[in-house]
Amino acid sequence: DGGITQSPKYLFRKEGQNVTLSCEQNLNHDAMYWYRQDPGQGLRLIYYSQIVNDFQKGDIAEGYSVSREKKESFPLTVTSAQKNPTAFYLCASTSLLTGLAGGRNTGELFFGEGSRLTVL
Amino acid sequence: AQTVTQSQPEMSVQEAETVTLSCTYDTSESDYYLFWYKQPPSRQMILVIRQEAYKQQNATENRFSVNFQKAAKSFSLKISDSQLGDAAMYFCAYRNPPYNNNDMRFGAGTRLTVKP
Numbered sequence: 001d002g003g004i005t006q007s008p009k010y011l012f013r014k015e016g017q018n019v020t021l022s023c024e025q026n027l028n029h030d031a032m033y034w035y036r037q038d039p040g041q042g043l044r045l046i047y048y049s050q051i052v053n054d055f056q057k058g059d060i061a062e063g064y065s066v067s068r069e070k071k072e073s074f075p076l077t078v079t080s081a082q083k084n085p086t087a088f089y090l091c092a093s094t095s096l097l098t099g100l101a102g103g104r105n106t107g108e109l110f111f112g113e114g115s116r117l118t119v120l
Numbered sequence: 121a122q123t124v125t126q127s128q129p130e131m132s133v134q135e136a137e138t139v140t141l142s143c144t145y146d147t148s149e150s151d152y153y154l155f156w157y158k159q160p161p162s163r164q165m166i167l168v169i170r171q172e173a174y175k176q177q178n179a180t181e182n183r184f185s186v187n188f189q190k191a192a193k194s195f196s197l198k199i200s201d202s203q204l205g206d207a208a209m210y211f212c213a214y215r216n217p218p219y220n221n222n223d224m225r226f227g228a229g230t231r232l233t234v235k236p
Contacts, residue, residue, distance in 0.1 A: 035226075040228060042126075042211060042228040043211065043226040044226075045223055048223055056223075058223065088163065092224075106170065107170060107215055108153075108155060108167050111164065113162075113163070114164075
């Protein structure tokens with residue numbers, strides 16, 4: 001089935017360590033996103049990418065890094081510079097294509113099941 | 121950057137009753153998308169309903185409908201005949217179209233409790 005796969009589902013990290021969260025999609029979507037979710041703060045955008053080898057910072061990019069070497073993959077690295085990394089991380093993707101005969105894109109994001117990172 | 125505000129951190133409704141969740145947003149654009157997503161305890165984000173700004177007609181999906189007021193930049197969600205399975209966090213979201221800075225912004229969420 002088509003969808004977005006995030007791994008691992010749960011991850012524990014010691015302070016000072018870098019960790020990488022995986023996000024893979026087989027929906028042939030162009031754009032991919034990483035969000036961080038903390039209690040009471042909704043989803044905050046970390047990074048997004050609209051095309052391979054290109055990505056843009058979101059609102060809270062400090063302490064994070066990403067790469068987009070393949071259309072299907074958009075891994076997120078949480079570096080030791082991120083001061084408070086314990087959170088729930090969501091990956092999402094969407095198509096940038098319009099429909100046939102110039103029809104409009106639906107605009108929705110499709111989400112993975114998330115990864116819970118805990119710093120010990 | 122565009123902002124999305126949900127002023128109700130928590131809401132409660134009796135089963136079979138109707139509840140309305142509020143959302144306002146700030147943008148200078150005329151072409152954009154608006155969404156309501158549901159996040160149950162499993163934390164999987166599920167699309168509830170979408171609205172395109174150029175469409176004046178309010179979107180409906182079964183028991184879910186929206187009241188889209190473009191001039192007021194308001195986008196509320198009405199849930200009719202509430203069911204126990206509707207209990208979840210609900211997020212309002214705004215997105216520019218693909219040709220214009222393609223990011224999506226979310227509100228802080230409203231936690232909906234459904235009482236039997």
